[in-house]
Amino acid sequence: MRVDGTWFRTIWLKDESTVQIIDQRHLPHDFVVEDIRSVEEMCMAIKDMHLRGAGLIGCAAAYGMYLACLRSLPCTKAEAKEHLAICAQRLLATRPTAVNLRVGVERVQAVLDKLLGGSEVDREALQLAAREEAKKVTDEDASFCERIGEAGAKILEEIHRKKAKLAEPVNVLTHCNAGWLAFADWGSALSPVYVAHNRGLPIHVWVDETRPRNQGASLTAWELAKHGVPHTVIADNAGGHLMRRGLVDVVITGADRVTRQGDACNKIGTYLKALAAKDNEIPFYVALPSSTIDWQMKDGAEIPIEQRGDEEVKYAEGLGEDGKRRKVLLTPAASPAGNWAFDVTPARLLTGLITERGLADSSEEGLRKLFPEVKLA
Numbered sequence: 425m426r427v428d429g430t431w432f433r434t435i436w437l438k439d440e441s442t443v444q445i446i447d448q449r450h451l452p453h454d455f456v457v458e459d460i461r462s463v464e465e466m467c468m469a470i471k472d473m474h475l476r477g478a479g480l481i482g483c484a485a486a487y488g489m490y491l492a493c494l495r496s497l498p499c500t501k502a503e504a505k506e507h508l509a510i511c512a513q514r515l516l517a518t519r520p521t522a523v524n525l526r527v528g529v530e531r532v533q534a535v536l537d538k539l540l541g542g543s544e545v546d547r548e549a550l551q552l553a554a555r556e557e558a559k560k561v562t563d564e565d566a567s568f569c570e571r572i573g574e575a576g577a578k579i580l581e582e583i584h585r586k587k588a589k590l591a592e593p594v595n596v597l598t599h600c601n602a603g604w605l606a607f608a609d610w611g612s613a614l615s616p617v618y619v620a621h622n623r624g625l626p627i628h629v630w631v632d633e634t635r636p637r638n639q640g641a642s643l644t645a646w647e648l649a650k651h652g653v654p655h656t657v658i659a660d661n662a663g664g665h666l667m668r669r670g671l672v673d674v675v676i677t678g679a680d681r682v683t684r685q686g687d688a689c690n691k692i693g694t695y696l697k698a699l700a701a702k703d704n705e706i707p708f709y710v711a712l713p714s715s716t717i718d719w720q721m722k723d724g725a726e727i728p729i730e731q732r733g734d735e736e737v738k739y740a741e742g743l744g745e746d747g748k749r750r751k752v753l754l755t756p757a758a759s760p761a762g763n764w765a766f767d768v769t770p771a772r773l774l775t776g777l778i779t780e781r782g783l784a785d786s787s788e789e790g791l792r793k794l795f796p797e798v799k800l801a
Protein backbone atom coordinates (compact mmCIF):
# COMPACT_ATOMS: atom_id res chain seq x y z
CA MET A 425 0.00 0.00 0.00
CA ARG A 426 1.09 3.60 -0.43
CA VAL A 427 2.53 5.84 2.26
CA ASP A 428 2.57 9.44 1.06
CA GLY A 429 2.81 8.30 -2.53
CA THR A 430 5.50 5.65 -2.03
CA TRP A 431 4.52 1.99 -2.29
CA PHE A 432 5.50 -0.08 0.74
CA ARG A 433 5.17 -3.58 1.97
CA THR A 434 5.68 -4.25 5.68
CA ILE A 435 8.77 -6.41 5.17
CA TRP A 436 11.32 -6.64 2.39
CA LEU A 437 14.95 -7.44 1.63
CA LYS A 438 17.17 -4.38 1.49
CA ASP A 439 20.18 -6.42 0.40
CA GLU A 440 21.27 -10.01 0.83
CA SER A 441 22.07 -9.63 4.52
CA THR A 442 19.47 -7.11 5.64
CA VAL A 443 15.73 -7.48 6.06
CA GLN A 444 13.83 -4.24 6.52
CA ILE A 445 10.56 -3.74 8.35
CA ILE A 446 8.33 -0.83 9.28
CA ASP A 447 8.86 -0.43 13.02
CA GLN A 448 5.23 -0.19 14.06
CA ARG A 449 5.98 0.96 17.61
CA HIS A 450 6.49 4.47 16.25
CA LEU A 451 3.20 4.74 14.37
CA PRO A 452 1.06 6.78 13.95
CA HIS A 453 3.38 9.66 14.77
CA ASP A 454 6.61 8.61 13.04
CA PHE A 455 7.32 6.36 10.08
CA VAL A 456 10.48 4.42 10.92
CA VAL A 457 12.15 1.66 8.92
CA GLU A 458 14.30 -0.80 10.86
CA ASP A 459 17.17 -3.00 9.64
CA ILE A 460 17.17 -6.61 10.85
CA ARG A 461 20.42 -8.51 10.32
CA SER A 462 20.23 -11.64 12.44
CA VAL A 463 17.78 -14.22 13.69
CA GLU A 464 18.22 -12.79 17.21
CA GLU A 465 17.18 -9.35 15.99
CA MET A 466 14.21 -10.86 14.22
CA CYS A 467 13.16 -12.71 17.39
CA MET A 468 13.31 -9.45 19.34
CA ALA A 469 11.35 -7.58 16.63
CA ILE A 470 8.56 -10.16 16.82
CA LYS A 471 8.54 -10.51 20.62
CA ASP A 472 8.68 -6.78 21.34
CA MET A 473 6.19 -6.06 18.55
CA HIS A 474 8.26 -3.86 16.28
CA LEU A 475 6.15 -5.84 13.82
CA ARG A 476 2.95 -7.69 14.62
CA GLY A 477 -0.17 -9.15 13.11
CA ALA A 478 -0.56 -12.82 12.24
CA GLY A 479 0.38 -12.72 8.55
CA LEU A 480 3.36 -10.45 9.01
CA ILE A 481 4.63 -12.53 11.93
CA GLY A 482 4.60 -15.51 9.55
CA CYS A 483 6.61 -13.63 6.90
CA ALA A 484 9.04 -12.37 9.55
CA ALA A 485 9.53 -15.90 10.87
CA ALA A 486 10.32 -17.11 7.36
CA TYR A 487 12.87 -14.30 6.88
CA GLY A 488 14.21 -15.11 10.36
CA MET A 489 15.04 -18.61 9.11
CA TYR A 490 16.75 -17.05 6.10
CA LEU A 491 18.88 -14.88 8.39
CA ALA A 492 19.77 -18.04 10.32
CA CYS A 493 21.39 -19.33 7.11
CA LEU A 494 23.79 -16.39 6.79
CA ARG A 495 27.05 -15.80 8.66
CA SER A 496 26.32 -17.98 11.67
CA LEU A 497 25.58 -21.17 9.70
CA PRO A 498 28.09 -23.91 10.64
CA CYS A 499 29.87 -25.90 7.92
CA THR A 500 29.23 -29.47 8.97
CA LYS A 501 25.89 -31.03 8.25
CA ALA A 502 25.15 -32.10 11.83
CA GLU A 503 26.06 -28.68 13.22
CA ALA A 504 24.08 -26.87 10.54
CA LYS A 505 21.00 -28.97 11.30
CA GLU A 506 21.35 -28.33 15.02
CA HIS A 507 21.86 -24.59 14.47
CA LEU A 508 18.74 -24.33 12.29
CA ALA A 509 16.68 -26.32 14.77
CA ILE A 510 17.75 -23.99 17.59
CA CYS A 511 16.94 -20.91 15.51
CA ALA A 512 13.54 -22.36 14.62
CA GLN A 513 12.81 -22.98 18.32
CA ARG A 514 13.84 -19.42 19.19
CA LEU A 515 11.52 -18.00 16.58
CA LEU A 516 8.67 -20.29 17.66
CA ALA A 517 9.06 -19.14 21.26
CA THR A 518 8.60 -15.44 20.47
CA ARG A 519 4.80 -15.31 20.45
CA PRO A 520 2.41 -18.21 21.06
CA THR A 521 -0.95 -17.40 19.49
CA ALA A 522 -0.67 -16.64 15.76
CA VAL A 523 -0.29 -19.96 13.95
CA ASN A 524 1.27 -18.18 10.95
CA LEU A 525 4.51 -18.03 12.93
CA ARG A 526 4.78 -21.82 12.87
CA VAL A 527 3.78 -21.94 9.20
CA GLY A 528 6.51 -19.43 8.26
CA VAL A 529 9.23 -21.29 10.17
CA GLU A 530 8.16 -24.72 8.95
CA ARG A 531 7.96 -23.73 5.30
CA VAL A 532 11.57 -22.56 5.21
CA GLN A 533 12.70 -25.44 7.40
CA ALA A 534 11.14 -27.97 5.01
CA VAL A 535 13.05 -26.50 2.06
CA LEU A 536 16.30 -26.52 4.04
CA ASP A 537 15.75 -30.08 5.29
CA LYS A 538 15.61 -31.30 1.70
CA LEU A 539 18.92 -29.63 0.89
CA LEU A 540 20.51 -30.96 4.06
CA GLY A 541 19.68 -34.51 2.94
CA GLY A 542 22.83 -34.65 0.79
CA SER A 543 26.31 -35.35 2.08
CA GLU A 544 27.67 -31.78 2.17
CA VAL A 545 26.49 -28.39 3.34
CA ASP A 546 26.21 -26.12 0.34
CA ARG A 547 25.81 -22.80 2.16
CA GLU A 548 25.05 -20.81 -0.94
CA ALA A 549 22.33 -23.22 -2.01
CA LEU A 550 20.80 -23.13 1.47
CA GLN A 551 20.83 -19.34 1.58
CA LEU A 552 19.31 -19.03 -1.86
CA ALA A 553 16.59 -21.58 -1.12
CA ALA A 554 15.70 -19.99 2.24
CA ARG A 555 15.58 -16.53 0.71
CA GLU A 556 13.34 -17.69 -2.12
CA GLU A 557 10.98 -19.50 0.23
CA ALA A 558 10.73 -16.49 2.58
CA LYS A 559 9.94 -14.31 -0.42
CA LYS A 560 7.35 -16.83 -1.58
CA VAL A 561 5.68 -16.86 1.86
CA THR A 562 5.55 -13.06 1.74
CA ASP A 563 4.31 -12.77 -1.85
CA GLU A 564 1.68 -15.39 -1.16
CA ASP A 565 0.53 -13.54 1.96
CA ALA A 566 0.08 -10.35 -0.08
CA SER A 567 -1.76 -12.05 -2.93
CA PHE A 568 -4.03 -14.07 -0.60
CA CYS A 569 -4.94 -10.86 1.19
CA GLU A 570 -5.72 -9.15 -2.11
CA ARG A 571 -8.08 -12.01 -2.97
CA ILE A 572 -9.70 -11.78 0.48
CA GLY A 573 -10.40 -8.18 -0.48
CA GLU A 574 -12.18 -9.24 -3.68
CA ALA A 575 -14.30 -11.80 -1.84
CA GLY A 576 -15.12 -9.46 1.04
CA ALA A 577 -15.94 -6.50 -1.22
CA LYS A 578 -18.80 -8.53 -2.70
CA ILE A 579 -20.33 -8.75 0.78
CA LEU A 580 -19.99 -4.99 1.27
CA GLU A 581 -21.50 -4.30 -2.15
CA GLU A 582 -24.44 -6.55 -1.32
CA ILE A 583 -25.02 -4.72 1.97
CA HIS A 584 -24.89 -1.42 0.10
CA ARG A 585 -27.47 -2.59 -2.44
CA LYS A 586 -29.87 -3.31 0.41
CA LYS A 587 -29.46 0.07 2.08
CA ALA A 588 -32.49 2.36 1.92
CA LYS A 589 -30.45 5.41 0.90
CA LEU A 590 -27.70 4.55 -1.53
CA ALA A 591 -25.65 7.65 -0.70
CA GLU A 592 -25.30 6.35 2.87
CA PRO A 593 -22.01 4.62 3.53
CA VAL A 594 -21.70 1.00 4.54
CA ASN A 595 -20.66 1.15 8.20
CA VAL A 596 -18.06 -1.47 9.04
CA LEU A 597 -16.86 -2.03 12.59
CA THR A 598 -13.42 -3.55 13.08
CA HIS A 599 -11.32 -4.46 16.08
CA CYS A 600 -7.53 -4.25 16.41
CA ASN A 601 -5.45 -3.99 13.23
CA ALA A 602 -5.96 -6.55 10.53
CA GLY A 603 -4.99 -4.16 7.77
CA TRP A 604 -1.92 -4.15 5.57
CA LEU A 605 0.35 -3.46 8.55
CA ALA A 606 -0.62 -6.86 9.98
CA PHE A 607 0.35 -8.67 6.75
CA ALA A 608 2.81 -8.24 3.90
CA ASP A 609 0.23 -6.05 2.14
CA TRP A 610 -3.54 -5.36 1.85
CA GLY A 611 -4.59 -6.96 5.15
CA SER A 612 -7.40 -9.36 5.93
CA ALA A 613 -10.29 -7.50 7.61
CA LEU A 614 -9.42 -4.20 5.92
CA SER A 615 -8.70 -5.59 2.47
CA PRO A 616 -12.43 -5.73 1.54
CA VAL A 617 -12.71 -2.13 2.75
CA TYR A 618 -9.82 -1.02 0.51
CA VAL A 619 -11.13 -2.91 -2.52
CA ALA A 620 -14.67 -1.55 -2.05
CA HIS A 621 -13.40 1.98 -1.41
CA ASN A 622 -11.18 1.82 -4.51
CA ARG A 623 -14.27 0.88 -6.54
CA GLY A 624 -16.10 3.94 -5.27
CA LEU A 625 -18.41 2.30 -2.74
CA PRO A 626 -19.26 4.74 0.07
CA ILE A 627 -17.78 3.20 3.18
CA HIS A 628 -17.09 4.26 6.75
CA VAL A 629 -15.17 2.30 9.38
CA TRP A 630 -15.73 2.34 13.14
CA VAL A 631 -12.27 1.68 14.54
CA ASP A 632 -12.14 0.13 18.03
CA GLU A 633 -9.18 1.72 19.77
CA THR A 634 -8.21 -1.77 21.05
CA ARG A 635 -6.74 -1.36 24.47
CA PRO A 636 -4.22 -2.02 25.85
CA ARG A 637 -1.83 -1.57 22.91
CA ASN A 638 -4.24 0.51 20.86
CA GLN A 639 -3.56 -1.14 17.52
CA GLY A 640 -6.90 0.24 16.31
CA ALA A 641 -6.30 3.84 17.37
CA SER A 642 -2.70 3.94 16.24
CA LEU A 643 -2.41 1.53 13.29
CA THR A 644 -5.84 0.97 11.76
CA ALA A 645 -6.68 4.67 11.95
CA TRP A 646 -3.30 5.54 10.40
CA GLU A 647 -3.75 3.10 7.53
CA LEU A 648 -7.27 4.23 6.77
CA ALA A 649 -6.28 7.89 6.92
CA LYS A 650 -3.35 7.30 4.53
CA HIS A 651 -5.70 5.60 2.09
CA GLY A 652 -8.42 8.22 2.45
CA VAL A 653 -11.06 5.89 3.90
CA PRO A 654 -13.57 7.71 6.14
CA HIS A 655 -13.34 6.34 9.67
CA THR A 656 -14.01 7.18 13.31
CA VAL A 657 -12.01 5.88 16.26
CA ILE A 658 -14.25 4.73 19.10
CA ALA A 659 -13.69 3.53 22.63
CA ASP A 660 -13.67 -0.25 22.80
CA ASN A 661 -16.91 -0.29 24.73
CA ALA A 662 -18.88 1.84 22.25
CA GLY A 663 -19.57 -0.88 19.68
CA GLY A 664 -22.60 -2.40 21.43
CA HIS A 665 -24.27 0.99 21.70
CA LEU A 666 -23.63 1.78 18.02
CA MET A 667 -25.05 -1.59 17.02
CA ARG A 668 -28.24 -0.97 19.01
CA ARG A 669 -28.59 2.41 17.29
CA GLY A 670 -28.40 0.82 13.83
CA LEU A 671 -25.05 2.46 13.09
CA VAL A 672 -23.16 -0.73 12.25
CA ASP A 673 -23.97 -2.73 9.10
CA VAL A 674 -21.32 -5.38 9.42
CA VAL A 675 -18.40 -6.36 11.66
CA ILE A 676 -15.21 -7.66 10.06
CA THR A 677 -12.19 -8.67 12.10
CA GLY A 678 -9.03 -10.60 11.40
CA ALA A 679 -7.80 -13.68 13.24
CA ASP A 680 -4.56 -14.99 14.66
CA ARG A 681 -5.66 -18.61 14.54
CA VAL A 682 -8.82 -20.31 13.32
CA THR A 683 -9.38 -23.95 14.24
CA ARG A 684 -10.70 -26.46 11.72
CA GLN A 685 -14.20 -26.21 13.23
CA GLY A 686 -14.09 -22.42 12.66
CA ASP A 687 -13.44 -21.07 16.17
CA ALA A 688 -11.61 -17.77 15.72
CA CYS A 689 -8.93 -16.44 18.02
CA ASN A 690 -8.37 -12.70 17.67
CA LYS A 691 -7.38 -9.66 19.71
CA ILE A 692 -8.92 -9.48 23.18
CA GLY A 693 -12.39 -7.99 23.02
CA THR A 694 -13.41 -9.58 19.73
CA TYR A 695 -15.67 -12.11 21.48
CA LEU A 696 -17.68 -9.33 23.14
CA LYS A 697 -18.23 -7.69 19.75
CA ALA A 698 -19.43 -10.99 18.33
CA LEU A 699 -21.93 -11.39 21.18
CA ALA A 700 -23.26 -7.88 20.65
CA ALA A 701 -23.48 -8.43 16.88
CA LYS A 702 -25.43 -11.66 17.39
CA ASP A 703 -27.89 -9.94 19.73
CA ASN A 704 -28.42 -7.21 17.16
CA GLU A 705 -28.55 -9.54 14.14
CA ILE A 706 -25.58 -7.84 12.55
CA PRO A 707 -23.36 -10.02 10.31
CA PHE A 708 -19.97 -10.77 11.85
CA TYR A 709 -17.23 -12.00 9.51
CA VAL A 710 -13.70 -13.09 10.22
CA ALA A 711 -11.27 -12.54 7.32
CA LEU A 712 -8.17 -14.71 7.11
CA PRO A 713 -5.69 -16.24 4.70
CA SER A 714 -5.51 -20.05 4.82
CA SER A 715 -2.13 -19.77 6.59
CA THR A 716 -4.15 -18.78 9.69
CA ILE A 717 -6.14 -22.03 9.76
CA ASP A 718 -4.78 -24.51 12.27
CA TRP A 719 -6.02 -27.80 10.78
CA GLN A 720 -4.45 -29.75 13.63
CA MET A 721 -6.65 -28.05 16.19
CA LYS A 722 -10.40 -28.54 16.45
CA ASP A 723 -11.57 -26.71 19.55
CA GLY A 724 -10.72 -23.04 20.09
CA ALA A 725 -10.30 -23.73 23.80
CA GLU A 726 -6.95 -25.38 22.95
CA ILE A 727 -5.44 -22.21 21.43
CA PRO A 728 -2.58 -20.84 23.55
CA ILE A 729 -3.50 -17.34 24.66
CA GLU A 730 -0.58 -14.96 25.04
CA GLN A 731 -0.40 -13.09 28.33
CA ARG A 732 1.69 -9.96 28.14
CA GLY A 733 3.26 -7.67 30.72
CA ASP A 734 0.98 -5.68 33.02
CA GLU A 735 2.68 -2.40 32.05
CA GLU A 736 0.73 -2.44 28.75
CA VAL A 737 -2.49 -2.13 30.76
CA LYS A 738 -1.19 0.16 33.46
CA TYR A 739 0.43 2.72 31.16
CA ALA A 740 -0.65 4.55 28.02
CA GLU A 741 1.75 6.03 25.47
CA GLY A 742 1.36 8.91 23.09
CA LEU A 743 2.38 12.44 22.21
CA GLY A 744 2.21 15.12 24.88
CA GLU A 745 0.97 18.61 24.10
CA ASP A 746 4.59 19.57 23.51
CA GLY A 747 4.76 17.00 20.70
CA LYS A 748 7.12 14.73 22.67
CA ARG A 749 6.47 11.04 23.32
CA ARG A 750 5.15 10.27 26.80
CA LYS A 751 4.28 7.21 28.77
CA VAL A 752 1.83 7.84 31.58
CA LEU A 753 0.64 5.71 34.46
CA LEU A 754 -3.14 5.22 34.49
CA THR A 755 -3.62 3.08 37.57
CA PRO A 756 -2.50 3.22 41.18
CA ALA A 757 1.16 2.24 40.97
CA ALA A 758 0.68 -0.79 43.16
CA SER A 759 -2.45 -2.18 41.48
CA PRO A 760 -1.78 -5.42 39.66
CA ALA A 761 -3.12 -5.76 36.12
CA GLY A 762 -3.95 -8.75 33.90
CA ASN A 763 -3.13 -8.68 30.21
CA TRP A 764 -4.67 -11.46 28.12
CA ALA A 765 -3.89 -10.50 24.54
CA PHE A 766 -6.45 -12.65 22.69
CA ASP A 767 -9.83 -14.31 23.05
CA VAL A 768 -11.68 -16.98 21.11
CA THR A 769 -15.00 -16.40 19.37
CA PRO A 770 -16.83 -19.69 18.89
CA ALA A 771 -17.75 -20.60 15.31
CA ARG A 772 -21.48 -20.42 16.11
CA LEU A 773 -21.26 -16.63 16.55
CA LEU A 774 -19.69 -16.06 13.13
CA THR A 775 -21.63 -15.37 9.94
CA GLY A 776 -18.78 -16.69 7.84
CA LEU A 777 -15.05 -16.78 7.14
CA ILE A 778 -13.68 -14.69 4.27
CA THR A 779 -10.68 -16.46 2.76
CA GLU A 780 -8.59 -16.15 -0.39
CA ARG A 781 -10.82 -18.83 -1.91
CA GLY A 782 -14.03 -17.03 -1.02
CA LEU A 783 -16.57 -17.29 1.75
CA ALA A 784 -16.66 -20.37 3.98
CA ASP A 785 -19.17 -21.45 6.56
CA SER A 786 -17.60 -21.24 9.99
CA SER A 787 -17.62 -25.00 10.44
CA GLU A 788 -15.36 -27.94 9.71
CA GLU A 789 -17.55 -28.87 6.76
CA GLY A 790 -17.44 -25.32 5.44
CA LEU A 791 -13.66 -25.09 5.64
CA ARG A 792 -13.11 -28.54 4.16
CA LYS A 793 -15.36 -27.70 1.23
CA LEU A 794 -13.13 -24.75 0.40
CA PHE A 795 -9.84 -26.59 1.05
CA PRO A 796 -10.56 -30.18 -0.05
CA GLU A 797 -6.84 -30.94 -0.59
CA VAL A 798 -6.07 -30.71 3.16
CA LYS A 799 -5.45 -34.17 4.56
CA LEU A 800 -5.39 -34.61 8.31
CA ALA A 801 -2.95 -37.05 9.89
Ligand SMILES: CSC[C@@H](O)[C@@H](O)C(=O)COP(=O)(O)O
Pocket residue numbers: 476477478479599600601602603606612639677678679680690691765
Ligand atom coordinates in the same frame (compact mmCIF):
# COMPACT_ATOMS: atom_id res chain seq x y z
C1 LIG B 1 -4.20 -10.25 11.34
S1 LIG B 1 -3.86 -10.46 12.97
C2 LIG B 1 -5.42 -10.34 13.65
C3 LIG B 1 -5.66 -9.01 14.30
O1 LIG B 1 -6.99 -8.72 14.33
C4 LIG B 1 -5.14 -8.94 15.70
O2 LIG B 1 -5.53 -9.89 16.57
C5 LIG B 1 -3.74 -8.58 15.65
O3 LIG B 1 -3.44 -7.54 15.15
C6 LIG B 1 -2.72 -9.45 16.16
O4 LIG B 1 -2.37 -9.02 17.36
P1 LIG B 1 -0.98 -8.36 17.67
O5 LIG B 1 -0.92 -8.63 19.14
O6 LIG B 1 -1.07 -6.93 17.31
O7 LIG B 1 0.06 -9.13 16.89
